[in-house]
Amino acid sequence: MKIPDLTELALRNLRESLLRNSLTTVGISVGVASLVAMLSLGIGLQQLFSRRLAKSGLFDTVLVTSRRDVRGMGRDRDDPSGPTPAESRVLDESARQEIERLPNVLEAYPDIRFQPELRFEDKPYLEIVSALPASAKSNDAFEGMQGSFFSSDTAPEVILQKTFAEKLLGKTPARGIHETNVADLAKPLLGQELTMLYSQRAPSSTTPLAPAAGAAAPSDVDLIGSTYSVVYRELKLKIVGISDQDPESMRGPTRARVFLPLKLAESLHVIQPADLREVSRAAGNQPVYSSVSVRVKNPAQVQLVEDAVKKMGFGTFSILDASRGLQQVFRVLYAFLGIFGSLALIVSSIGIVNTLVMAILERRREIGIMKAIGASDGDVQKLFFAEAGAMGILGGIVGVVLGWAIGQLINFGTNIYLKSQSFPPEHFWAVPWWLVALAIGFSFLVSLVSGLYPAGRAARLDPVQALRYE
Amino acid sequence: MTTAPVVSSARGTLAVRIENLCRYYSMGETVIRAVDGVSVEIHAGEFVALLGSSGSGKSSVLNLIAGLDRPTSGSVVVQDRDLAKLSREELAKYRLHVVGMVFQSFNLIASMTLSENVELPLRFAEVDRSQRASLAREALERVGLRARMNHRPSELSGGEQQRAALARALINRPQLLLADEPTGNLDSHTGTEIMDMVRQFNRELGMTVVMVTHERALAERYAQRMIFLADGKLIDDRANASAVVDSRERGGRP
Numbered sequence: 248m249k250i251p252d253l254t255e256l257a258l259r260n261l262r263e264s265l266l267r268n269s270l271t272t273v274g275i276s277v278g279v280a281s282l283v284a285m286l287s288l289g290i291g292l293q294q295l296f297s298r299r300l301a302k303s304g305l306f307d308t309v310l311v312t313s314r315r316d317v318r319g320m321g322r323d324r325d326d327p328s329g330p331t332p333a334e335s336r337v338l339d340e341s342a343r344q345e346i347e348r349l350p351n352v353l354e355a356y357p358d359i360r361f362q363p364e365l366r367f368e369d370k371p372y373l374e375i376v377s378a379l380p381a382s383a384k385s386n387d388a389f390e391g392m393q394g395s396f397f398s399s400d401t402a403p404e405v406i407l408q409k410t411f412a413e414k415l416l417g418k419t420p421a422r423g424i425h426e427t428n429v430a431d432l433a434k435p436l437l438g439q440e441l442t443m444l445y446s447q448r449a450p451s452s453t454t455p456l457a458p459a460a461g462a463a464a465p466s467d468v469d470l471i472g473s474t475y476s477v478v479y480r481e482l483k484l485k486i487v488g489i490s491d492q493d494p495e496s497m498r499g500p501t502r503a504r505v506f507l508p509l510k511l512a513e514s515l516h517v518i519q520p521a522d523l524r525e526v527s528r529a530a531g532n533q534p535v536y537s538s539v540s541v542r543v544k545n546p547a548q549v550q551l552v553e554d555a556v557k558k559m560g561f562g563t564f565s566i567l568d569a570s571r572g573l574q575q576v577f578r579v580l581y582a583f584l585g586i587f588g589s590l591a592l593i594v595s596s597i598g599i600v601n602t603l604v605m606a607i608l609e610r611r612r613e614i615g616i617m618k619a620i621g622a623s624d625g626d627v628q629k630l631f632f633a634e635a636g637a638m639g640i641l642g643g644i645v646g647v648v649l650g651w652a653i654g655q656l657i658n659f660g661t662n663i664y665l666k667s668q669s670f671p672p673e674h675f676w677a678v679p680w681w682l683v684a685l686a687i688g689f690s691f692l693v694s695l696v697s698g699l700y701p702a703g704r705a706a707r708l709d710p711v712q713a714l715r716y717e
Numbered sequence: 718m719t720t721a722p723v724v725s726s727a728r729g730t731l732a733v734r735i736e737n738l739c740r741y742y743s744m745g746e747t748v749i750r751a752v753d754g755v756s757v758e759i760h761a762g763e764f765v766a767l768l769g770s771s772g773s774g775k776s777s778v779l780n781l782i783a784g785l786d787r788p789t790s791g792s793v794v795v796q797d798r799d800l801a802k803l804s805r806e807e808l809a810k811y812r813l814h815v816v817g818m819v820f821q822s823f824n825l826i827a828s829m830t831l832s833e834n835v836e837l838p839l840r841f842a843e844v845d846r847s848q849r850a851s852l853a854r855e856a857l858e859r860v861g862l863r864a865r866m867n868h869r870p871s872e873l874s875g876g877e878q879q880r881a882a883l884a885r886a887l888i889n890r891p892q893l894l895l896a897d898e899p900t901g902n903l904d905s906h907t908g909t910e911i912m913d914m915v916r917q918f919n920r921e922l923g924m925t926v927v928m929v930t931h932e933r934a935l936a937e938r939y940a941q942r943m944i945f946l947a948d949g950k951l952i953d954d955r956a957n958a959s960a961v962v963d964s965r966e967r968g969g970r971p
Binding site for chain 2: 248249251252256259260263612613615616617618619620621622623624625626710711714
């Protein structure tokens, strides 16, 4: 029999015992729905995590350090091909520019990070300050920020992280209450002045051998023949923004909660730990950095860039390894969710077997007639297969819709809960097209397997017996 | 689909050759000899009645000729093919293209309309949809049911149902029409109508007809030859003079 004929006959037969076949199909759709719901939850959660991590700008960022600083920082240790610390290069401005010229690199900016004294309303605070490039404006980490981003890359302006803003206002949140409204913090702080006291590294204006006697250089540091002066400075900064997110959460305790524009921070020549160690190796008067952040065009190219930077003799670190571990976790999660989801489908496949075996008993005579007028065993078998398959596909389609609806419902409900806990709503349910195809295909396959036994039994039916049966 | 026409000049040649045919069923310890050593030759274009009381084995012989059943021993040869040696697949093809069957209980499929019932064999023969529809219409036209083609069997009288069954049996233009008590569920008037139709096909299309019946009167009226069975054995085989007289031409029997 031709496929269209087969399909037509199968659908007709399914319509004949509408209730029974509908119930069986509903059984399949519940199975498919549970599979879809489970897997889409897994996929949605993974996407949520990926989105969160991508937002933080961690996935497309490679942290480059002079190898000396990253000794013992994981995989570099076991990398015999890499240069030994002795051959490692100094991370200075020329190195930064070289890195920036690497393919796939969007930008490379120095990590300027120091701990000055900050004065707000005459109260001193010790806080880590870091510099942000102008590109950080588009970073999702500053999504939901109150106020505005820096007006220019050199403006004497500052953005505060929410927790520091709370500290400034003496508003330490009570235990249990997780969130304070950023807008409440922003109102008294935006436009206010913050004074930063820091030590500036000024290159010795005269010869290193004979420090000039003058008030301009209160103290001179002489380090292995190289000399620079340290000048205490003070800078008034305007608070322009309060960030809700924690853009440096990956750095743990060393994360900064106060942010300056990059060019401004560079111009300050604040003394940095790297200065003491690297200044002697620096060529000429170039600035030396303790680390450089490299932004890669695409998270997929992180590995390439990392390799290229390593070849240059620097240490690198990216979140890639961490994300690999995460992928592993999600793969296990998928497997579990998939197994549980499939269980329901397998149970419903027994329903198909039952329905079709019943149908054989009921349609015994019909099978006999078909054989008497020329149907081959194969024709009868294919017909039952087609019926099973049609139930599988129909159940699959209904199931996908049902699973999607269940997901939406749970997502909706969870968001109501999140909202009541003053968390932002999340979209943690995703039904990608491949899952739709997979679910329907799987349902079809399971139903065909279920049809195997009934179809074989129908095909082997003895027509003489079947026709005698009343 | 077998397109070979039923040639009337083939009369006189053998349509079915049955040799020492046996079909035993075992019911626990006992063996039932439904057909026990029957040998018969049926010529092309003949109208043969198989007569006997119930349990005589006449239906079993018909099922064996139809290729619905396989003999325990002996052979049924149709068109030089020994049915006992055909595979299940080949037997299905044989039933599809060579044999048309009508039954006492009509055996139309209740969920299908008349035209769908009639074209069902064409589906198995993988005939194109458009061609199927016109062939079904033609066949129903022939049995006078053109107007009823979209009705379901349950909406029809017994006689109409049997006519539809005849149309279905003829749709693949078989050489052999096998009828198992075709009038058993019909009143005598309707039965006559159906039998007239069968005889018409026998004459006009040159179709060989083998009819199982327990009504001797019916056989005497329509069949050219009557074969009597009892306890699975052939007990009599004779020409039917009255039917022959009825015919416009002589049957193929020598």
